[in-house]
Amino acid sequence: xxxxxxxxxxxxxxxxxxxxxxxxxxxxxxxxxxxxxxxxxxxxxxxxxxxxxxxxxxxxxxxxxxxxxxxxxxxxxxxxxxxxxxxxxxxxxxxxxxxxxxxxxxxxxxxxxxxxxxxxxxxxx
Numbered sequence: 001x002x003x004x005x006x007x008x009x010x011x012x013x014x015x016x017x018x019x020x021x022x023x024x025x026x027x028x029x030x031x032x033x034x035x036x037x038x039x040x041x042x043x044x045x046x047x048x049x050x051x052x053x054x055x056x057x058x059x060x061x062x063x064x065x066x067x068x069x070x071x072x073x074x075x076x077x078x079x080x081x082x083x084x085x086x087x088x089x090x091x092x093x094x095x096x097x098x099x100x101x102x103x104x105x106x107x108x109x110x111x112x113x114x115x116x117x118x119x120x121x122x123x124x125x
Contacts, residue, residue, distance in 0.1 A: 018072055040106055041106055
């Protein structure tokens with residue numbers, strides 16, 4: 001149980017660092033979008049698959065969130081992430097006072113991915 005708590009704390013720190021990196025002017029626009037999508041999904045009340053659904057409810061969190069973090073980390077410059085992690089480790093807090101923005105980003109991602117899926121399905125027929 002203690003191992004899980006450590007992993008959850010590490011995940012929170014990494015998400016905070018991603019949010020700081022998102023705000024950093026050295027981060028390119030596409031890396032910002034990836035970081036914002038990951039942070040928005042992590043803190044959004046909306047899930048791709050609702051959590052009450054047995055097993056599958058948590059599957060999206062266990063797969064999509066780590067994949068999103070991995071992608072964002074690959075896109076953000078290493079020196080920006082180093083600075084962001086250092087700031088989080090020193091006790092800097094990150095303001096997450098915009099849950100509506102997070103929900104709006106997730107809804108927009110759902111709409112875009114639905115349109116893309118429909119477009120792909122139509123082109124395959």
